[in-house]
Amino acid sequence: MSRSTLAADAGSIALASNDYIIVGVVAVVALAALAVGFVLRKEVLAADAGTPKMQDIGRAVQEGATAYLNRQFKTLAVFVVIVFFLLFALPAANIGESIGRSIFFLIGALFSAAIGSLGMRLATAANIRVASASREEGGREKATRIAFRTGGVVGMFTVGLGLLGAAVVVLVYAGGAPRVLEGFGFGAALLAMFMRVGGGIFTKAADVGADLVGKVEQGIPEDDPRNAATIADNVGDNVGDCAGMAADLFESYAVTLVAALILGTAAFGLQGLLFPLIVPAIGVVTAVIGVYITRTRPNEGSLKTINRSFYISAAISAVLSAVAAFVYLPNSFEGLTNPTDLTVVGDMAGADPRILATVAVLIGIVLAAAILWLTGYYTGTEDKPVQDVGRSSLTGAATVILSGISIGFESAVYTALVISAAVFGAFTLATGSITVALFAVALAGTGLLTTVGVIVAMDTFGPVADNAQGIAEMSGDVSGPGVDILTELDAVGNTTKAITKGIAIATAVLAATALFGSYRDAITVALADAGVALADAGTAFSYQVFAPNTLVGVIIGASVVFMFSGLAINAVTRAAGAIVFEVRRQFRENPGIMEGTVRPEYGRVVDICTRDSLRELATPGLLAIFAPIAVGFGLGVGPLAGYLAGAIATGTLMAIFLANSGGAWDNAKKLVEDGNHGGKGSPAHEATVIGDTVGDPFKDTAGPSINPLLKVMNLVSVLIAPAVVALSVGTTANPVVSIAIALVAVAIIVGAVVVSKRRSTSITDTPAESAVA
Template identity: 75%
Template sequence: MSPQSLAQGNWAAEQLVLTGGDRGIVAVVAVVALAALVIGYILLREVLAAGQGTAKMQEIATAVQEGAAAYLNRQFRTLGIFVALVFLLLFALPAEDWMERLGRSLFFIVGAVFSAAIGYLGMWLSTRANVRVAAAANETGGREKATRIAFRTGGVVGMMTVGLGLFGAALVVLVYAGQAPKVLEGFGFGAALLAMFMRVGGGIFTKAADVGADLVGKVEKNIPEDDPRNAATIADNVGDNVGDCAGMAADLFESYAVTLVAALILGTAAFGTQGLMFPLIVPAIGVLTAVLGVYITKARVGESGLTAINRSFYISAIISAVLCTIAAFAFLPNTFSGLTSVSPEIGATEGNPAMVAAIAVIIGIVLAGIILWLTGYFTGTDYRPVKDVGKTSLTGAATVVLAGISVGFESAVYTAIVIGGAVYGAFLLSGSITVALFAIALAGCGLLTTVGVIVAMDTFGPVSDNAQGIAEMSGDVHGEGAQILTELDAVGNTTKAITKGIAIATAVLAATALFGSYTDAIKQALLGAGQAFADADFVVYGPGILVGLIIGAAVVFMFSGLAVNAVTRAAGAIVFEVRRQFRENPGIMDGTTKPEYGRVVDICTKDSLRELATPGLLAVLAPIAVGFGLGVGPLAGYLAGAIASGTLMAVFLANSGGAWDNAKKLVEDGHHGGKGSDAHAATIIGDTVGDPFKDTAGPAINPLIKVMNLVAVLIAPAIVTLSVGADASPAIRAAIAIFSVLVIIGAVIVSKRRGTAIAEDSPSEGEKVANGAA
């Protein structure tokens, strides 16, 4: 490989200068992004204008609002310290000049703040929409009204997600031009890091409360899921909002931001100025189609909400594909020689840039549609997999668990093959590695043209779940209204599973593109040190690469185990506390005494925030340990192993959990004995096992993969600097690696010691756990 080829990305950045016309395009994109925020505000006003139901329903909703806000406020105070430390570390990393270094660090803060803002908005609005959905179900035309309110609540968050993500990227391009890709690394890292913390923390909170509430209330006391006599019910509803709404909103925002960042980084190297512009045009089109998708989602009389949502998704996806194709041929030339500010070697590549870009975007859009169908098949109540899991409840909890695991394993294979096919299909669009990687990033942008509708689909789930909870706790929704909310809750389980599948697909596409950015960063750093890049250092049969690959896969397993174990410990504390309240206050069961809801919310808050440190340190320090300890080649293997195992693990966990949850819904709808039967108890156990799978560990893998890839991209120049040339220092490399490993080991040991919190079930132990003493 020639030195010119090795430096092509750096060459493009140096030559790239935005013309007045280019800046005009970016300004238009920024205006479109701001328009998305305005549309979001209009939708928000519409949601808040809906009726709020009875005084009892509003009282319950207010308790949920207060608990969710208190949790996120405490979480943000905790994370603020971590963000400040990372800001300083980023500023210390090598950069071309102080402006790039400052910009990268500042936009790390911007990315983190945007991610937090999206998450907080998702929580704030969902805690106000849930009572409105419950009230709408009681009205004439309740199914259609409730579906519209729930989906448009998600539409608000979707508009804010695409608006802030696109505006942040456009702002960086306007200010930094040729240096934009490096600065955008900080923006994407901030978004991904905070999303991972919100996903883990919110997931632990919601599933600890959910599992604890189910095990004591539904299994031991044989009372309904959202019975107000259960002290964990308010915490359960709070958890839906801080985990599924706030956490997933931040997660999808970072998916949007990081995929866009990867496309802009590689686009600059592959297509020059046009490569910096086109990845902004594609999501701008996505904003327009997202608005359309949200507004056309209307359930017809007697129609399933899932049918209406899927129809809107496919219509918006088809329109996106058509408009993006038109934009590709209108904006990009039909030969590489027509591109500006691009390396001469890429300019000699045969092919049609407009055709490459158009097909790549279409691949991403088609991938989203296939995953929607595939995930819906494995987790929907109308299809055989969930029906089969439901049937196994007739033979007990063990067969329910085994059947759900089987569904997860099988669906992971099909989903991974589909994602792999999309990645490879985009890669084959060009003979140039740089252009092929850009095509993969564009496929990710194509997939995310649908992100506005995707966010709406995801938020629909917890809002519907909360609405059913409020209705049941208040006792003010009966008959057809209660049935409508049950149906919407089942639809929400499927839409949540679908968005998790799409989110992991974006993670793979973005991570693969960032993997290309990592190797490009290595090449440039080696050239700067006067060294040649050796492909042999990255061959898969090299022992170092294989070791790195195994470690990368192992970190995904460790991360998942830590998340599930955290839920286990926190749920144990909730079980003790709820049992204590039932034991010490007999009036709770006959309705004469009100449970202490606040104590359970407080336990969930403390435990979830306490558990944040270990997964976060593992995600950031593990690639640092491998990179500085073993070198850039093994770190490449590490990333490959993490992407491969993370894809399979995330889909397995999400779809197993979704299948168990909807199998329980089937039984509760009257199949196999209905509520209160042995079959019902068996599916509750399956759903309880699936809770941390689908709502804690599984979705957190999505930002984990991108955090680790971005860490690798950011530290690559420092690894090379300390490895070759005049500044080489094996001792410093070893010290950094050893320090990182020791911190990880210490964090894991501290985390494992918390496992002693679940001891014998006695009043004294219950008190100790409830007070956070154990």
């Protein structure tokens, strides 16, 4: 990329009146998505709210979830305020963009929090309605529709707020929009990571504790009201899988848009700034179609119904995106308006931007469909992998765990290869220009974004169905066919959750690959400002993977993913230990609980989960923010590029492995509970419960948290790159300050890890420890 790329010439791009109309239409589409969300919400809340007992249980879950989120937001507000002011210290083209970047950082964080809160609050209201619908005639179709449209509300708000934020920034800042949107994406990613980690720790601490004491030790059902952890378990599903994952998918949407707009401006100029907004706007339309056509046919499983809706909406997106490309874009690169990398026109002489954009978007849509099929195969109850895990339960828990790990490893390879094929395919569309090639990768990401509305609906469907089954069992008001319907929906929800996690990590890879372009550009521009050519900058700026310093960066990046995953899983271990102590204490001190004459202290368990999850989320979060700062200022921008590459490669494999292993274990348990291999209460059932317990923090804490981790680290790297360069070369070079910043970052990481490791992980069942755990 040339010196004129983003920092100099992009800001000079001005919108004409027709361009303002296009962006205005995109904003209107975003507002329409929000309106549809409100309509769907009204429809969900109009459904029958169930029996008084169901409503009492639902109210307890809602109160616990609301209390947790309120405390979490107060904790995270401190981080948000600190980062808001730190962003002012980073270089910007002008004061207006610096202020805009910080303000839209706040807006991105607020949008992420709002979507997470909305998802949680509506899910807690929908749970009882899905449970109630299962008792009615046509219960499968009604329950599926309510659960899926609950997710549809969250999906509409995800795409609506993401698109609205991007459109407003483009309207206000025009060519300077990409740099301001870095703040918007960073705010969304930062809050999503904290919500995903904190919610994941909460939900799995409660789930593991409930399973170990209730199902394994006491031999009672999973959602038996005698188990003091059942309410906390249901609360956790909402704060982790609903609030956390909704925020996660929103930041995926926002960050992918950021990458596309940054590179689009350089590659296609004005058309590249606007076309990445047009494609997601099409996705809003197809998401509405996908949500409304989801209706279960007679003798058809719910998973097949949901998958059909996804494929239909994806096909419509592909057709409309192709039409948009051929209508809006010129037929040659000479017809583009002001690409900021002026070498693009010559490099791509003879190429057709319309065909390139169409194929790139199609690659992203096909990638989403491929991941849906792959993940469904490895985690669905109808297919061989999960059935093999179920059969392995006949020989004990060890073979269940081994077979699940094997499935996770295998599925990670195939999914990573599919993602890699998509990245490589998009990249090779423009072999003449690295700028256009990276933009093609970003366009593949926007193609995947067209499916996000339906994907979010699929994700929220999972915890809603899970909670509905729990409320039905706790209330005792659902029997006969209703029980079978809710059991099926719960199993389907496990698969849809795994699918959304796979697609979320795919967006992380596409966005991270595209952000490499903006990272490289930021370095090139900063060097030019310092009057230094990249070739003369020294080894700290080397990008060759065979260079020892770059290879060290790769290793550190891979190591951070392992450390992050270990911290998240260990946090669940500690928090779950505290729950085990508490539930055991209640059973021991109140024999009437098992007899059904004494009500357990549900609130105490919720309080323990809340306290421990908020305490534990700080260390992984600090690691994600300060590790790239330590590498960048300590080793240079070349090793930092290697760091990002190592984190992306390792994070992709690790996230898929953890998500699919956990999903396979969970559905293998469902298979046994459906009467296979001895059914409930058998040794095989006990073995699968152990497997599911191991898989809980895999699939719902560490695995999905890696996705926002990658986004946060990439955006931190893009934001600090100019400062790293400024302190490394030219008249502003100051290696002492650079090393000092790196040492402070290392000290913060070490301090956080040491504090975390000092918390006890031992589980010794004494009343004293139980009271203070």
